[in-house]
Structures are given as structure tokens and as C-alpha cells.
Amino acid sequence: MVKRYNSEKIKQLVFKIYQAYGFSNEDSEKVAATLLYTDLHGIESHGVQRLAMYDHFIQNGKIRVQSKPEIIKETDVSAVVDAHFGLGQLNGIYSMEVAIQKAKEHGVGIVTTKNSGHYGIAGFYANLAATAGLIGMSSTNSRPAMVPTHAMKAFIGTNPIGFAMPAKPHPFIFDAATSTVPQGKIEVYRKLEKDLPAFWVAKNGTEPVTSHTDKKDLDLLRDPDANVALTPLGGVAEETGSHKGFGLGIIVEIFTSILSLGNISTEISPENLEVGPCQSFVAIDPAIFGDKEQIIERFSAYLQDIRHLPAVPGKTIYVHGDKEALAYENAKKYGIEIDDRTLEEITAIAKRLHVSTSEYLN
Template sequence: MSESFTRVNKEELERFVSNVFQVAGLNEEHSSTVAKHLVLANLRGIDSHGVSRVDIYTKRLDLGVTAKTTEGKVVKESAASMLVDGGNGLGIILATRGMEIAVKKAKEAGIAVVGIKNSSHCGMLADYTMYAAKHDCIALATTNAPSSMAPWGGRVGYFGTNPFSYGVPAGEEQDIVFDMATSVVARGRITLARKNNQQIPLGWAITKDGHPTTDPVAAADGLVLPVGGPKGYGLAFLMEVLSGLLTGAAFGPYIASLYKDLDKNQNVGQFFFVMRADLFEELKEFKNRMDQMIREVRHIPAAEGFEKIYLPGEIELERTVERQTIGIPLSIHILNELEAVGRRYGLPFPFK
């Protein structure tokens, strides 16, 4: 690890971040939820969605742009569905509760759909589908995002990175959890590269004039590119329909920027589809078959240039085990940013 990074303890980091959000105005339960979510992202190696978001989340709370006390309001409900108005609360809190509701309804009805509007950035979707898988459910989670990607063939941004995640329970093997942006990378990775003064690979983004770039500053003013060209564009379109249009949230260019629009509600949408894993066959049989498929895929001979076959989410799981053992690497810039946030709230900083 480069000397420009410092490894920090998971529990200490969670405790500090939770204290920050309590002083910022959230109750203890919600502060703990946000802290655990952000630190989990760092544990899994999704640093773009980890504690690097503490600064902007707290700024929006301080400005009153994000509500501090919202629990969400039920707009419409059936035995297998619910639409929630998030009241412009923190997306992590709303999405956590939304998935809990979806799992509970799916347990009772077999299938459940939960939509959230008037939400905000909800962090790492894998956290929510992991929860469903742990409760013996198969889940799909989506969210939309501020406009940063042109439709395939276009040169003006319309769609966001519009990620989706799925979770599937296994038996003796680890649950399968997959999480991806429909752009080549999540925009947060460009933001993190800018904060850390790092170049980005060619192919991630283009400048506002349409030129390929390795400069994260130019990329932030430009557009990200859809993964797989027209295929990523097609996926981003569907995620926009499910997260934005279906829920009544904002969509495309009508979603406020997390970082730039500090006087506007984001009105992001989230969508969760959950089904019991025993919907068609006994749970034990389903899990046995999942284990069989996992083991067979794992033992497929590796192609030239590859050392092993990874299951979806397996790399993140390995990172989690490693970082729980030796600590979470944070750049000097992120440490300084967290220290400044703590200073803003009169909190001692435990990592320097």
C-alpha cells in the first residue's frame, strides 16, 4: 500500500462516522445505519461509495436540503407492493427501510415490489440485496442518478449511471451478490480519483467536447460512457423507467446533482423487486442447486491470462475479509476531509 494511504480499523471508523451523523442531526439508529453502510462499501472495496461521501451528505444536512428526521410516508400500498414518499430524506435510510419492507411483504405474498420517490443518493445497492439474500429472498435493486451519460450515439447527457444489483441466497456457499453501474464505472469513482489526484483509465469518460480523457476533472465536467455501448444504454433506460418513471420520482436531467445543486432536492427514485427463493420449489432444494452451480462454475478451467474463475461478488468478499483483518485503506485526502468534518462538529479525530 502506498504511503499516501493509511489503514484504519473498521469499528473505529464506524464509530466516528456514526458520531458525525448524530451531531449533524440524525438520531442514533439512523446514524448507525448510515455509518455501517458507508464503511461496508469501503470494506468491499467500493471506496467511491464509502466514507468519501460523509462530507457531501453532512453538507446537505447542514444546509437543510436533506431532511434529518424523515421516515418516509406511504403513498400507496397493496399486499405485494408499496410506494413511499421519502420526504427528501437520506437515501441510505430510506432504501434500507424500503428493502426491509419488500422482504417482509415477499415473505407473506411470495413477491413484493417497493418504490421510493423524493429520495436521495442511496450509496451501494449491494447492501440492500445482501440483506434480501440473507433472508432467503432473491432481489433486484435499482436507482437512478443525475444526468451524466448520453444515450448511445448521442453527445449530450441524459441518463445517470443508473446502477442495479441482485442478490441470490445460496446454501453452504456464499450468497451471490452482484452490483454494477450501467456506465463503464460509477461516477463516484471519478469523483474519488479527483479527490485523490489520480488519473483515470481511458474509456471511462469523455470531456464536455467529446474527447477521451484520463483527467478526472475534465471527466467530471464531461460524460461517462455506457458499459457495453448500446447494451449499457439499454439497461440504463430500463433502470430509469423502474426507478424514476414508475415511482413518480425525477428522471434523467430533472434529477438534481448531489454535489452541485446544494439548494435543490434530488428527488431520486429507488425500486426493489423481491421474491421468496422457495416460490417454485423447496428452499433446501433451491439452495442445493445454487451450491451445485456455484461449484461447477468455480471449477471451470481458467482461460489463458486468468488465474481463477470468480463468482459475482467474490472479489468484493475477498476484499472484505482482507480489510477486516488489516484495516481499511483511506487516502490522505479522505482522512483530511473526514478530519475537517469532525472539526466542523467539534469531534476529535481518532486517525491522526
């Protein structure tokens, strides 16, 4: 069952939990804000649903509470950051802030970060740049999850791409895995006991896995040596565009692990505590191309033209960021959605850390 909870109370609970781990007040606030941003915008796969995974990594030492990101190579417009296995959200905020500062000073800022951790949604970091009046992009690699076109097992991560640009009435925000869906979406469907649409998951390269009760196959999604994997955006065949998602996943790998000389997807595993995902952060000042306000006004008018196109009967045309803006208004008014199993996970973590939940979950 899914219920709604007051977002400010849940944010405060997450803050208390991260305080209890030993994170500073400032860092705990950043983590809570990042996770609640995700739930408030209707992306429940990467919000507080992820607390259990982060808890596991903190306990086994893959996430190191006291680690701080460090610039190890730098130019006026670029930097390489070693995150030293700190929490992904904190590494991501730090790295995008470096990119934003460089873009404000030199027009462009590009940062690639290695030895990081799972950082949530790519769009959050892209939107940090948009909020600063800049164009933002972010991406991350991950452990193998996606099967390349015509292959039999996973080799590439879900490797999402986030892009954001200032616009009216709200920023344009595109955020998507290069696989058909992210791993977190599968986890949410399994918690809700919902069957999967065809070709979110494939077995032996071409056979769809759809039943949420097929525990044996779905459990193998986390095994890089298994024959079960997420499909690339476009499915399993070139005729439906599988090669496009596959190619986009490789491009993400270039901007994250290859340029940082960090770990590629196949080198990342939850068991190996000395390897972590890599990320990229880009900020671009539109002013290097012309009058910034005119560019934003032109882009905003372009998006409005799309929204006003004739729509299929019974459907609404949304551009990227519209649904998230609506979800945000709804969640602020009625609360964020949390399923019972995720709530049980959060409650168990809080109990172990001696954090009271009674005042936050009513």
C-alpha cells in the first residue's frame, strides 16, 4: 500500500538519520534536500526509497562518512574530482558547484568525478545549474545493468543523462536512463507487486521478463554474469532503436569513467569497496552565445509552441519538466508517496540509529 506523508517531516527525519550516521549538520541537510527533491517531483525510485541501499553501503564501508571530495586536476574550464568514496549526493553537489563557478567565470565548466557513490537522479544536479541561470548537464555510470544490442548479458550501467535549461514558467529538465528504465523502477514495481511491461528486462538477450513473481530471474538483475539484464532504450532489436540507447550509454561512459580515468561499469560492484561509480557535471552560460534573457525567452516560446500543438484526443502534451512541476505542487499540498515496504525499511534504519520516528510519520 502507498500512503502520503508530509514532505517537511520526512525531510527532517532523513536529516536526523544522516546526523546519526555521523554526517555534519550541513551535509545531512544537503542529503535530505536532495532525496526529498526527488520524491517531491514524483520520481519515487530515487528518493527515500534509496535509504536502504545507502544504509547498506554506509555499514559495509563502501560509503565513507568522513570522506571529502578533492580536485586532483584542474584548468580554468575543467576539473577532475576524486570523491574518496563519500556519499554520492555530497560529491555531486560539490562537483556541480565547481562547474557552475567555472561557467560563471569562463563561460563553461566541465567536471568529471571518480570514486563516488550512487548520487540519485542526474536531473537534480543539472537543475542546480539551471537555478543559477545556466545550462546544466550531468551523468553517471553504474555497475553493469544494461545488455548491449545483440549481447547475452549486461555490460553497461543504466548510465542516465540529466539536462536542464532555464525557461518560463519553470526550467526544462530532461532526466532519463539510457536503459529503457532505471533499476530503481524495477525495485518499485516489485515492492508494489506489479508486473513489468514487456522488454524492460530481457533474458538471453531477447526474451522478455515481465512477471513480478519471477523472483529467480529478477534477482539476477544484480548479477553481471547472469543472462538477465535491463534493455537499452529502444528494446532488444535495432529495428526498434536498441542501438541508440546502447550508444548513449557508451557516451555517458566516456564523460564519466574514461575522462576521469576512473572505473568503467564492469569494474564496479557492491562487494568491492575500492571501486565506485564516476560522474560528470557540465555548466554552460548561455551568455557566451548572445543575450541570455533573449535566449531564455526564445526557448520558453519554443516550448509553449510545443505545448499548444494539437493533441491526441484525451491526451495532454507535456514538455520535460512539466510533469515534475505538477507533481511538486501536488506533493507539497498532499504529501509525498511512500509505499509500506519502504516505510518499514526507513523505520528499521531509524530504530537501529536510535532516531525516533513518531513525530515524523503521522
